Amino acid sequence: MTRHHSSQKVLDLRGLKCPLTFVHLRLAFEEMNAGQLLRILIDDKLASVDVPKNAELEGHQVLSVKTLSDQLWEVCVRKAPFSDSPAS
Numbered sequence: 028m029t030r031h032h033s034s035q036k037v038l039d040l041r042g043l044k045c046p047l048t049f050v051h052l053r054l055a056f057e058e059m060n061a062g063q064l065l066r067i068l069i070d071d072k073l074a075s076v077d078v079p080k081n082a083e084l085e086g087h088q089v090l091s092v093k094t095l096s097d098q099l100w101e102v103c104v105r106k107a108p109f110s111d112s113p114a115s
Contacts, residue, residue, distance in 0.1 A: 035064040040074065041099070048074040049081050056087065061108040064090075068101055075100035 038055045040048045048069065055065060069075050079089045079102050086107040093101045 035066060038065055038067045040078070041068055041070040043074070044071050045074055045077050048078055052078060052081060053085075056085070056106055059106045061106055063106050065104045065106065066101060067104065068099065070098050070100075072098075075102070078102055079104070 036055060036059060038051065040051055043051065048071070052067070059065065067078060069078060075092065075094075079092050082102070082104045083089055088105040088107065090103040090105055091101075092103075095101055
C-alpha cells in the first residue's frame with residue numbers, strides 16, 4: 028500500500044518478502060518525482076537489508092534505516108533525479 032504525504036510517500040511492505048519488496052519499490056519510484064521522499068515500512072529482516080541496498084543500486088539516496096521494533100524497520104529514501112515528473 029502506498030500513501031502520499033505532501034512531498035513524501037509511504038510504502039508499506041509489511042507481509043511481503045523479496046523479490047516482491049523489490050517489485051513494489053520499483054513501482055513506487057516510477058510514480059514519484061525526482062527528489063521526493065519515500066518512507067518504507069518492512070517487517071522482513073532480509074528485506075530490511077535488501078531494500079536499501081537495491082534502492083542505492085538504482086541510484087537513489089538512502090537517508091536512514093531505523094529499527095522500530097524486533098520485526099519492524101523503516102527505510103527513508105530520496106528518489107534520484109532521473110526526471111522531474113512521474114511516469115504516466
